[in-house]
Structures are given as C-alpha cells and as structure tokens.
C-alpha cells in the first residue's frame with residue numbers, strides 16, 4: 001500500500017523554484033488501479049518517479065508498505081525498485097543491441113536469478129504478452145506495439161507488486177493503443193498488481209475506477225461509484 005503524506009517536490013532553477021508536487025496526500029491500496037491525468041507540466045511524471053523510488057521528495061513521506069522510500073539508502077532503494085516495482089515508459093526504453101528475450105532477462109539479473117532460470121522466465125513472460133514467436137528479435141525488428149509488449153514483459157518478469165506506467169501508449173497508433181491498454185488492464189487483474197497509469201487518453205480516464213487529476217502540483221482524486 002502507498003501512503004503519501006504532504007509530499008512536495010521542489011525543483012530549483014537558479015533563483016526560480018518550481019513545486020512540481022505541492023503537498024500531495026494520497027493512499028493507494030494493494031491491488032488498486034489509479035489513473036493519473038492532468039495538463040502538461042502538472043506533475044504527473046514527478047509523482048510516478050517518487051512512487052517508483054526513482055527520485056526523492058523534498059518534504060513529506062512516500063510510504064510503501066510502511067517504509068518511507070525517502071528514508072532509504074540508495075542501495076536499499078535500488079533493491080526495492082528491482083524486486084517490487086515494474087516500470088513501463090512511453091519510449092519503451094529497450095536496449096537496442098539486445099534481443100527481446102535478453103531485454104526481459106535484464107530485469108532478473110539484479111535479483112541474482114541464475115542464467116537458465118532467467119532465460120526460462122523471460123521466454124514465459126514474452127509468451128504471456130503474445131510474443132512467443134519473437135524471442136530473438138532485436139527491438140529495431142519489432143513494431144512499436146511489440147516493443148511495448150517486450151517492455152511490459154520486462155516490467156512483470158520479476159513478479160513485482162507494483163506496476164507504474166507513464167504514458168505507455170503515447171507513441172502508438174490508435175488500434176495498438178487499445179491493445180496495449182487492454183493487455184495492461186488484463187495483467188493488472190490477473191496478477192493483482194497495484195497499478196498506476198499516467199495517461200492523456202480521455203477514454204481510459206472515463207472508465208477509470210479511480211482518477212487522480214494533477215494541476216500545478218496539486219492532486220485531486222475522484223472515486224467512481226461502483227456500478
């Protein structure tokens with residue numbers, strides 16, 4: 001469970017200070033989905049970075065299962081990220097010189113998983129996103145949607161508790177977008193993930209069970225009534 005209390009993230013540029021997040025309070029229960037929207041520059045990516053332990057708050061606490069991520073050493077934070085949190089980004093962030101399978105395996109290396117086991121689990125993860133026939137392809141030999149599927153397999157192969165997706169469909173055409181959104185939604189339900197999705201897509205936001213809107217660093221959450 002995430003428990004954010006009074007979270008502020010201040011960027012200082014010369015004399016100018018920007019509060020990318022300003023006093024954010026937020027709870028996300030285990031297994032819940034939260035969709036995050038808002039205008040450009042509102043603070044969405046900053047929020048995701050703090051949830052993922054990629055950055056630290058200037059003040060306030062970002063609690064994950066009772067641990068304040070901001071209070072951890074760099075090494076401890078890296079361990080939490082490697083074991084607990086899967087990321088999917090707009091730009092896929094695959095390593096161009098590695099095959100689909102090798103890209104997925106990179107998520108298991110820091111966890112000390114043995115090579116044969118890594119290969120087996122990576123193949124299985126790629127199969128679960130519909131890429132069983134593409135294990136040896138390089139990212140450049142795959143379509144955008146397929147590359148994002150590899151990135152999703154890489155995020156999930158370590159069986160994380162949390163999945164954080166930052167505009168995962170931003171670089172995809174409309175049909176592919178729906179496929180990827182559907183895939184992520186299916187995996188969220190199947191795997192019981194805590195799932196935070198940043199998106200500009202209004203059709204996703206419309207049917208989100210819980211929607212957070214961030215403007216100028218301030219966050220407002222709307223709960224959808226159960227149908």
Ligand SMILES: Nc1ncnc2c1ncn2[C@@H]1O[C@H](COP(=O)(O)OP(=O)(O)OP(=O)(O)O)[C@@H](O)[C@H]1O
Pocket residue numbers: 011012013018019020038039040041042043044045046047
């Ligand atoms: N490293 C940084 N240094 C200075 N300012 C930053 C830095 N990163 C972000 N900001 C500022 O913080 C604010 C929030 O940025 P953020 O990237 O979180 O917005 P966003 O809602 O994700 O926007 P977008 O939809 O365009 O991706 C913006 O005003 C941005 O300029």
